[in-house]
Amino acid sequence: MLAIELAANTIPPVTTTDSIQLAIDRMAEFKVRHLPVVNDQLFIGLLAEADITDPDHSLPISSLQQLHVNTFVYExxxxxxxxxMFYEHNLTIVPVLGPNKTYDGVINQYAMNAYFGEITAIAQPGGIIVLEVSNRENSMSQMAQIVESDNAQILSSYARNFPDSTRMEVTLKLNKADISSINAAFLRYGYDVKATFNHNDDDDDSMNRYESFMNYLNM
Known part of the structure; x- marks a missing residue:
């Protein structure tokens, strides 16, 4: 998926001639700590709440000492x-730009969380297996073969590296609620199964919790 597919104009940008107070009010209205500064559809920079240090909020945004001119992604x-960008700069929005730094919109945290909810198959019932493997043992084809031999499929997977270690954690979301036999198969193949979670439609309220979380972020 490209950045432009998540970009939206739900948060109006400010201009360099707008007052600092307007930027503060807009951040409060949309519950963000950053705003794009745009003049005539040209991206000037990203304004961070932490950079507003001048006590005179009637001054224009152009009077501020710093705008983050390189904090964006191309469409x-x-x-x-x-x-x-979200991770490295602790952002609440990420501007998305077209050619010549024309402004397309922003990706907000709600859109990003919804995207991760989709690609991790959080809304679909099924079990979760957490494995710890060495870097050399991280063979997704073998893991898929073990899962598929039990008439199941991997809906999503992700890996997490441990600092200063040759081992990593692999989390598999499966399309099968009863994963006891799959767990046993991984153990037979010598995998270190760190945890399992069995979820199904009847007793799993993860989707309800996810939707509640999304509504909270969008308040």
């Missing part, structure tokens, strides 16, 4: 580049 970049 044709993968959405993971936006994730990196």
């Amino acid at each position: 044709d970049k993968h959405v993971y580049d936006a994730v990196r």
Whole structure:
């Protein structure tokens, strides 16, 4: 998925001639700590709440000492580049730009969380298996073969590296609620199964919790 597919104009940008107070009010209205500064559809920079230090909020935004001019992603970049921006700069929005830094919109945290909810198959019932493997043992084809031999499929997977270690954690979301036999198969193949979670439609309220969380972020 490209960054432009998650971009929206739900948060109006400010201009360099707008007052600092207007920017503060808009941040409060949309519950963000950052705003894009745009003049005639050209991205000037990203304004951070923490950079507003002048006590005179009637001054224009152009009077501020710092705007983050390189904090954005281009529209044709993968959405993971936006994730990196969120993570590295602790952002609440990421501007998305077209050619010549024309402003397309922003990706907000709600859109990003909804995207991760989709790609991790959180809304679909099924079990979760957490494995700990060495880097050399991280063979997704073998893991898929073990799962598929039990008439199941991997809906999503992700890996987490441990600092200063050759081992990693792999989490598999499956389309089968009863994963006891799959768990046993991983153990037979010598995998270190760290945890299992059995979820189904009857006793799993993860989707309800997820939707409640999304509504909270969008308040």
